[in-house]
Amino acid sequence: MTRENILNLVLALALLAVPFIAQAAGQPFTITLATRIAILALAATGLNIALGLGGLVSFGHAAFFGVGGYVAGILSSHAFSGDPMLFGLSGSKQMLVVWLVAMMTAGVLGLAIGAISLRTSGVYFIMITLAFAQMVYYFAISWPAYGGEDGLSIVVRNQFPGVNTMRPMNFFLICYGVLLVGILLSALIRSSRFGAALQAVRQNDVRVASIGISPMPIRLTAFVLSAMLTAVAGALYADLNRFVSPSMLSWHMSGELIVLIILGGTGRLMGPVAGAALYVIFEYLLGGLTERWQFFLGLILLATVLFARGGLIGLVAGKVRHG
Amino acid sequence: MTFALAIEQLLNGVQLGVMLFLMAAGLTLIFGVMGLINLAHGSLYMVGAFACATVAAFTGSFWLGLVASLAASAAAGALIEITVIRRLYARDHLDQVLATFALILIFSEGMRWLFGSFPLYLDIPPLLEGAVALPGGAQYPLYRLAIILAGALVALGLYGLISRTRLGMRIRAGESDREMIAALGVDIRTLYTLVFALGAALAGFAGGMVGALQSVQVGMGEPVLILAFVVIVIGGIGSIKGALIGALLVGVVDTMGRLLLPQVLSLMVPPAQAGLIGGALASMLIYILMAVILAVKPRGLFPAQA
Numbered sequence: 001m002t003r004e005n006i007l008n009l010v011l012a013l014a015l016l017a018v019p020f021i022a023q024a025a026g027q028p029f030t031i032t033l034a035t036r037i038a039i040l041a042l043a044a045t046g047l048n049i050a051l052g053l054g055g056l057v058s059f060g061h062a063a064f065f066g067v068g069g070y071v072a073g074i075l076s077s078h079a080f081s082g083d084p085m086l087f088g089l090s091g092s093k094q095m096l097v098v099w100l101v102a103m104m105t106a107g108v109l110g111l112a113i114g115a116i117s118l119r120t121s122g123v124y125f126i127m128i129t130l131a132f133a134q135m136v137y138y139f140a141i142s143w144p145a146y147g148g149e150d151g152l153s154i155v156v157r158n159q160f161p162g163v164n165t166m167r168p169m170n171f172f173l174i175c176y177g178v179l180l181v182g183i184l185l186s187a188l189i190r191s192s193r194f195g196a197a198l199q200a201v202r203q204n205d206v207r208v209a210s211i212g213i214s215p216m217p218i219r220l221t222a223f224v225l226s227a228m229l230t231a232v233a234g235a236l237y238a239d240l241n242r243f244v245s246p247s248m249l250s251w252h253m254s255g256e257l258i259v260l261i262i263l264g265g266t267g268r269l270m271g272p273v274a275g276a277a278l279y280v281i282f283e284y285l286l287g288g289l290t291e292r293w294q295f296f297l298g299l300i301l302l303a304t305v306l307f308a309r310g311g312l313i314g315l316v317a318g319k320v321r322h323g
Numbered sequence: 324m325t326f327a328l329a330i331e332q333l334l335n336g337v338q339l340g341v342m343l344f345l346m347a348a349g350l351t352l353i354f355g356v357m358g359l360i361n362l363a364h365g366s367l368y369m370v371g372a373f374a375c376a377t378v379a380a381f382t383g384s385f386w387l388g389l390v391a392s393l394a395a396s397a398a399a400g401a402l403i404e405i406t407v408i409r410r411l412y413a414r415d416h417l418d419q420v421l422a423t424f425a426l427i428l429i430f431s432e433g434m435r436w437l438f439g440s441f442p443l444y445l446d447i448p449p450l451l452e453g454a455v456a457l458p459g460g461a462q463y464p465l466y467r468l469a470i471i472l473a474g475a476l477v478a479l480g481l482y483g484l485i486s487r488t489r490l491g492m493r494i495r496a497g498e499s500d501r502e503m504i505a506a507l508g509v510d511i512r513t514l515y516t517l518v519f520a521l522g523a524a525l526a527g528f529a530g531g532m533v534g535a536l537q538s539v540q541v542g543m544g545e546p547v548l549i550l551a552f553v554v555i556v557i558g559g560i561g562s563i564k565g566a567l568i569g570a571l572l573v574g575v576v577d578t579m580g581r582l583l584l585p586q587v588l589s590l591m592v593p594p595a596q597a598g599l600i601g602g603a604l605a606s607m608l609i610y611i612l613m614a615v616i617l618a619v620k621p622r623g624l625f626p627a628q629a
Contacts, residue, residue: 051417057416057417057420059420116614116617116618119617119618119621120617120621120622122416123354123360123416123560124556124560124617124621124622124623126360126416126420127360127552127553127555127556128556128613128617130549130552131549131552131553131556131610131613132610132614134549134610135607135610135611138606138607139603139606139607141606142602142603142606143599143603144599251545251549255424258417258420258421258424259421259424262417262421266417292432292435292436294428294431294432295428295429295432295433295436297425297428298425298426298427298428298429298432299425299429301421301422301424301425301428302407302422302425302426302429305418305421305422305425306407306410306422309418
């Protein structure tokens, strides 16, 4: 095994072990931290399909994260009140249904945003994805039916067949399981024919076009897949907090998702997990020491970008091997 | 709706456009010359506003405050250019986005550290208090007219600087071929610092002026920054002319949309719902405008030469 694979395994096992140790030590709050790590890692894994594999720097993935959250919030609030939704559909408290609807909604939104944004590239792409996410953000704020600026509470966490999701440990295991599926999917995509084409498009789209593969559908597919995975994370995040608000859609969220990938290491399978773990631990430790933890987060991020491009995994496992 | 209200809102739109132009001009200049995307531009706007409010409160003079906002933001701009930004010119856009995102975190928390979380307030200078009568009988605040005038003067001055002076010639040369002008003996590092400080000063000037219209607080730069991005994407990144036209377009469409959309919709649906849908649509209107323009012209209205 390479050093990176060993590190990946250690990361995955450590994240699984932490809540059990915490529970044994009587520190239930730590379980919530580990759940946060798993969910943020899933969101960043989703973004990494577009950003890491496809080289598409989306600065608007908060839109998909937030839409996932709002799907969870809206479906459960309708299930709670019994009012029918649009087209007379009823709400749902089942996570599996919520995830499916979240993926479909984000997929459609991603298709629309991607179809317009991918006509451009470089800085234009960054700014346009940002602007579309802001559009969704302002829509959520000015549309009062689901709480507007105040957000929407989820009274009881959504259900999973055969599991009591209100117990922190159970909910962690669900999130962890979904994270593993997400990582597995992104590994499968990476090693598939589609993944090869996507990475080729990132490296040189003119060459790809010249051998008869059109870059646009490949990029769009990657963008939509990426949006769908991030939306599932959003739905879980809403369930974790039992609250969803426009702040999930804000551009700070988009920035944070990119930060997670960079802290862990770009182009790494487990980069998002390492990055999310680092981020949540920073936030917890620095936040305990000083109210100004974002100041220091800024310094750490700046140092990472300027001096440690490989992120955590790059520091431990060395440079990416191009095979 | 009366004619007077329409004129008033139109002027408000132009005034918003002028503020956006001051921000967008700096962003687009920095991108055009150095190829850098600077998210921290909104922080420089905030620095200008804080400098103006603090100095004005201390000395009692708005005008000294305005000078301070120019000086402070230009100095902050030069400082971050020399310490951080300079290392990013050769990097890809992802690195630039992240490093300047980190700068936002540092600036925002740093300001909160220095000034606390309570907003500061700035009074309109006595010279510009009061209102002017508009045709149609409405009164319009003199201060907002002064902002429009100041913006027009800056636009003219910027045009003169770039097309008529030696510095402007070098900036234009730097846009088209940076290696070549470095080879001709122009100190490109100093030129870049100057351009960055100039862009920062424009943002700080906008921040200083807007301080008398709204409260001065941490995070005030971010909404303006994002609107300024929309402006330069519409206008074509790197084009000052595009920034001017894009800014006025965004300012007017945003302001008039908020006024007109609910009224237009109320012809079709009940008033309560019209207000609701109209309000939501109006807040999305400029992004829809951007999407439409990009669908037709992916490089903006006035694409700069690549």
